[in-house]
Amino acid sequence: MRVNILQHTPNEGPGSILDWARVNGHQSFVYHPYQFGYLPTADETDLLIILGGPMSPNDDLSWISQERELIQELLDKDVPMFGACYGAQQIAKTLGYKVSEAPAKEVGWAPVYLQSHVIPDLPAELLALHWHQEMFEVPKEATLLFSSDAVKNQGFVMNHRVVGLQFHFEPQDDNIREMVINDFPYIEGSILDQTATDILNMPVPTINKEVMFKILDYITAGKD
Incomplete structure (x- = not known):
């Protein structure tokens, strides 16, 4: 399987997603469209x-629009x-759904709560890294997957093939x-009221990598 990864800033890499690809014998290709302008077909x-990245889908940048063209092609092909x-x-x-300002800026560690059992064996509560102040509208075609105390729309799952999370399960400690x-000024104004030191001193829960693997296993089930 060819795993194509779109990375949008140097300091938000694929983390444990690369581990999942290696364990399963897949090849990974990392693209940086914000810098080089290239996307896979x-x-x-x-x-x-x-x-993730510091940009918004609402930004008027050609490569952001081109990404959505690719996403639409893949949705049509059930990839x-x-x-x-x-x-x-x-x-x-x-x-076709809105991306808008979230009810609160969340930057730091906070729990998320499972809202659906569509993906088997996910814990009811997990501690996740948040780094955002915008949120998506959950598509009507999808099922709400996670919520947090401050923001309801934290994750969705659709058609056994697509998962979107507003937060991050993929980073490991070095990530x-x-x-x-590199992005500590962004912490200012977060409702979570954590300092850079607070965030750094929290070890990444080992379960997060396991859940990341389960999500990737779920969406790729039956695909070679």
Whole structure:
């Protein structure tokens, strides 16, 4: 399987998603469209990963529109897709739904609560990294998957092939350090009231990687 990864800022990489690809014998290709402008084609994509970033799907940038064209092609072809934060927003926007200011800016560690058992064996509550102040409208074609105390629309699952999460399960400890040291000013104004040190001192829960693997297994089930 060819796993095509769209990365949108240097400090928000694929983390444990690369581990999942290696364990399963898949090849990963990481694209940086914000810098180089290149995207994979739909025909060469068996799984699309759309990572987070500081931009908004509402920004008027040609590569953002081109990403949505690719997403639409893959939706039409029933190709598995996972979006984190901005990536989940891009999927919702492609489907015709709004991306708007969230009720609260969430940056730091906070629990998320499972809202559906569509994906088997997910815990009822998990501690996730949040790094956002916009949110997606959950597509009518999808099922609400997670909520947090401050923001209801934290995740969705659709057609056994698409999952979008407003937060992050994919970062490992070294990824968290990279995010915080490079983007610590963004922490200001978060409802979670955590400092950069608070965020860095929280070890990534080991269950997060397990859940990331389960989500990727679920959306790729039956695909070679």
